[in-house]
Structure formats: C-alpha cells, structure tokens
Amino acid sequence: MPARGDLPDGAPIWIDLGTDDVDAAIPFYTKLFGWEHVGFGEEFGGYGQFLHRGEPVAGVGPSMRPGGPSEWSVYLATADLDAVSGQVTEHDGTLLIGPDDAAGQGRFLVADDPVGGSVAFWEPHGHDGFARVMEPGAPCWFELWTTDFDAATAFYRDAVGWRITLVPSDGSMRYATNDTQEAATAGVYDAAGEERTDRSSWLVYLGVADVDAAAARAAELGGTVLGEPTDSAFGRLVDVRDPVGAVLRLITA
Template identity: 50%
Template sequence: MPARGPVPDGAPVWFDLATPDLDRSVAFYTALFGWEHTSYGAEFGDYGQLTKDGQVIAGVGPLMYPEQAAVWGVYLRTSDADATAEKVRAAGGQVSFGPEDIPGQGRFLNAVDPAGAEIGFWQPGGQDGFALVGEHGAPAWFETWTNDYDKAVAFYADAAGWPVATLSDTPELRYTTYGEGRDAVAGIYDATAELAANGGSSGWAVYLGADDVDATAARARELGGTAPGEPVDTPYGRRIAVADPHGTWFQLISV
C-alpha cells in the first residue's frame, strides 16, 4: 500500500466532494472503492472523511448553498495561507473564501484562478491530507483542464510556487507539470478545444486509481453512475471518465 511521502508547497494535499445528497454519494463511493465514511456531525455541517483500511483518503459534505456546484474540490498545500492569499491576488486570481481556521485541523482558503477554475489551499495544522496514493481507491493524479493555458501556467507558478516543467508544447498537446518525470505530482492541460466543444469551463480533475479500470467502470454504472464510451490505453495507464449519480466527474486510471 503506497503511503504518501512529504508534500511540498503547491502540491495537491487534499480533495473533497460537495454533494446535494450526502447519503447517496457516500453509498456510491463506499460501494465502488471500499471506502469507509465517518461524519464529524452537525456541528461541522455534516462534513466527514472517507478512509480506506483506516487511512484518510478524502473529505465529503453537503453543498454549502443551493447554487454550489457538485464537484470534487482540490486543495494545494501551503505553509502560509495568508501569504498565499496575497499571491493569488497578485497573480490575477480571486480569493472567494478565507483564509479561515478549522480548529485542530488547519487553515484554508478557496480561490479562483485567472481561467476560472476553483482551487483551494490548505495549511496543515493537525490534518495532513490524504495518506495513500497510487493504489485502488486512492488518488493517482490531479490536473486542471484550462481554457487559458498561458495564464494558468503563470498563475500556478506565481501563486502556488510550482516548479513548472513543460511536458509538451505542440498544437496537438500543450501540457505543463508540477515537477518532472516521476517527481511530477499535478498537471495543467490546455483543454480549450474540448471545453469549447462541450460548453464546459476550466476546472480541476481528480484521477482515482483502479486495479481493473474496466470492471470498476462497470461497477460504477451498476451503482447509478455513468461512464460513457470505453476505457482507453494511454502512456500513463488505462483510463476512463466516470460521473457519480449526481453528475460529478472523476477519472479512473489503472494502478
């Protein structure tokens, strides 16, 4: 079971699900990945955590307001949330909430990058984030699909301190990573064409590991999710996009 090592600033450290139906979402993901759910109770807005074999994977909670999108939100590590908030503004982003303390857990802020993708920042103060990576039911990759690639690359370099590395810069594929090669932990994908064709907007994608992508996608369909098309093989593993019963998308990738 691959344990997560030390997390540098700017790297993904946490992700959580905002859902309009907490019970149904918990039932879907626990059945799909074998996760367990623990609620922190009404005092914390029924927010809770999802674990695997006792190891923390992610958070889950109800929508905070009716207009909130049902999405998997991604948080990047910061050693100083207040300083990061200033960097976000200076780099052309917007701070939409925080910084704010969660007693005994940490300090966070929510922001919007210049391309319109929502991104959070987490300063650990007791809760260090997800504990497993790269196995079935654990996070395997994070990337932002952006319709303003140049602005996104500059923003994550300046606001989050990414050591950006260009993976590809061709008309067919423009892609930048945080770190290089096996040390890369997240990416920025120029998805302008795809987003325009589907009426989508910039946002972050979460990749969850699967030991059998085809079987896991089939199981997601049985549980009320959708997985259009068939899995495809890529240089980085077999993958497919899946939506849970509320239409919240994530990627399955072989591990």
Template identity: 45%
Template sequence: MPARGDLPTGAPIWNDLTTDDLDATVAFYTDLFGWTHENHGPEFGNYGTFFLDGKRVAGVMPQMSPQSPLGWLVHLHAPDVDAATEAAKRAGGSVVLDPLDVMDLGRQAVVVDPSGAAVSLWQPGTQTGFETVAEHAAPGWHELHTQDFDASVPFYAELGWTPRIMSDEPQFRYAVDEVGGQQYAGIMDDPRSGVPGPSYWLVYFGTDDADATAARVTELGGTVVRGPEDTPFGRLLNVTDPRGATFSVIGPNTGAAQA
C-alpha cells in the same frame, strides 16, 4: 503506497466532494472503492472522511446552501495560506473564501485562477491530507483542465509549483508540477485539444481493473462518460457519479498502448 512525505508547496494535499445527497453519495463511493466513511457530526457541518484500509483518502460534505458549488474540490498545500492568497491575487486570481481557521484541522482559503477554475489552499494543522496515494481506490493524480494555459501556468508557479512543459504539440499541450523528479499534478490546455470550457480541476483515483470499475459505476447508477481506453499513461475512464460529480479512474493498460 503511503502519501508522499513532505509535500512541496502548491502540490495537491487533499480532495473533497460537495454533494446534494450525502447518503446516496456515501453509498456510491463506499461501494465502488471499498472505502469506509466517518461522519464527523453536526458540529462539523456533517463533513465526513473516506478511508481506505483505515487511511484518509478523501472528504465529503453536504451542500450548505443552494449557491454552494457541487463536485470535487482540490486542495493545494499552502504552508502560509495568507501569503498564498495574496500571491493568488497578484497572479490574476480572485478570492472566493478568505483565509480562515478550520478549528485545529488547518487554515483554508478558496481562490479562482485566471481561467475560472476554483481551487482550495490548505495550511495543515491536525489534518495533514492524504494518508495513501497512487494505489487501487486511492487518489492517483490531479489535473487542471484550463481554457487559458498561458495564464494558468504562471499562476500556479506563484503558488509554489515548479512547472515543466511536458508536451507542446498542436493538439496536446501539457505542463506538470515536477520537484526532484517527482510529478505532483498537471495542467491540460483544453482548447489546444479542441475541448470547450469551463476550466476545472479533475481528480483521478487508481484502480487495478478499469473495465471492472466501469461496469460497477454503471451498476451503482453512475455514468461512464468516456472509456475505458488505453493511453500512454494508463487505462483511463471518465465518470460522473449519480449526483453528477465528475472524476476519472486510471489503471493498468490492457493493450498495445501499455507504457
């Protein structure tokens, strides 16, 4: 489906991947999801965009220094990135990258939330984020796995979320950012579920067939960490790509757990 119109403040607007092997990573994702890739050249640090049927779905870049963290980074919509950065600091976060202009594409900062998860703040310019979501091979969901749920929920509220506690069970506590009946992202209390740290943001991509995607991941040199398994939210697959970056894939259930 097309990307969701005007995104509320704080909602995921983009995701991109930092890798230590650009060619191998591009080959993996283009083969797995049928994406195409455009490298924007040395003047952009060889940052590239992945497209699904001509529409932007994700970015990819080479690791710029040995200190640059590898893996997927989630960008949250920040109409005023300078104000959002100050709000993040007031809410107990720290700043990794001060606000800066990325040519005419937008303005960006990177912060670390109180639980230790890094997240980007993106003020759109000409780069307005996803162009399609919630379909096969497109971004479907973004989820914070936190070691400090009680600090994380108010932190993201300061960044614009409207949090709603969806579940507060002994082994499953979960909050969503929900605006006008539309859910945009989630926060999982990992210790409540018995999951050790660290805290991190997880990107989900859609699939029409989770089992076929799992088989293809393995064929392409990735690793299936868990699943596929039916859940109340869809058939879930947790994966690492050949360079070790973690992501999830979700598709229609095949059994009794189908919602």
C-alpha cells in the same frame, strides 16, 4: 502506498467532493472503492471523510457554491496560508472562502484562479491530508482542465510557485506539469474546445485494480461511463460521472 509526509508547497495534499446531495454521493463511492464514510456532525457543516484501509483519502460535504455543480476540489499544500492569500490576489485570483481555521486540523482557503477555476489550499496542523496514494482506492493524479492555458499556467507559476514544465507533444494538445517529470505531482491540460468543458475545473484520478470492472460497477451504481476505457502510457483509464454529476477518472493502479 503511504502518502509522503513532507509535501512541498504547491503539491496536492487533499481532495474533497462538494455536492448539494451528499446522501446520494456517499453510497456510490463507498460501494465503488470499498471506502468507509465517517461524518463529523453538524458542527462541521455536514462535512465528512472517506477512509481507505482505515486511513483518510478524501472528504465529502455540501458544495461551497450552493446550487453550483457537484465537483471534486484539489487542495494544495502550504506552510503559510496568509502569504498564499496575498499571492492569489496579487496575481488576479479571487478569494472565495478564508483564510479560515478547521477546528484544530489546519487552515484552509478556497479561491478562483483568473480563469474561474476553483483551487483550495491547506496548511496542516493535525490533519496531514490524504494518507495513501498510487494504489487501488486512493488518489493517483490531479489535473487542472483549463479553458485558458496560458493564463492558468502563469497564475500557478507566479502565485503558487509551480515550476511549469511543458510536456512535448505532436501539437495536438497542450499539457504541462507542476515540476520536472520526476518531481511532478499535478498537471494542467488545455481544455479549450473540449465538448464537455465550459469552465475550468479539476479532474481527480482515483486508482482501481481493474478499470473495466470498475467502470461496469460504476454504471451499476448509477454513474455514467464517459466513453470506452483506453490504454495510456500511465495505465488504462476511463472517465465516469457520478450520480450527483461530478466527473472523476479511474486509472489502473
């Protein structure tokens, strides 16, 4: 379905994959999701976009932390990037890149939250973010895995304006969304103690028509399927590590 064009401040508006091996990442994603890749040339530092049905759904480019792990980043919408910059530093976040301009497309900022999780912000001026959501080949959900749940939720509440809403559970996990259930666009998961998590990071959910078939295809393309596909209240899902080491989650859409 088409993405909303009136996203509120703090809602995910764009995702991109940062990696030191862009050439290895591109064929994995184009073959797995049927995406088309469009490169923007050296003037954009090797950055490019993935298109789904001819419309942008994600970016890909060299890692913003050269030598660091390949990972998916999530950009949150803002109408005032300079104000966000001040809020981030006021609430113990660390500015890494920007605020800066992106060649007439918008303005962006990359920061670390107080737990060390990276988060980016996008002020659109021509590029309105991903054009499609909640369908095969498009983003479906965005989840911060944090090693300090209390510190992370406080930061996103105070610096970003999220209306943190705790999700009821039996005590086996802690999870929150950035708004009430009907309005939520992202989640926060308490990943402290998770075997594969030694730092806070984002997990991007990408839609597929058949999770089991997509997982098998990901393995054929050089990815690693992390566990078995499982059913959830929101659809069947499984995690995959791509050939350059970034983790994503496939979900039935």
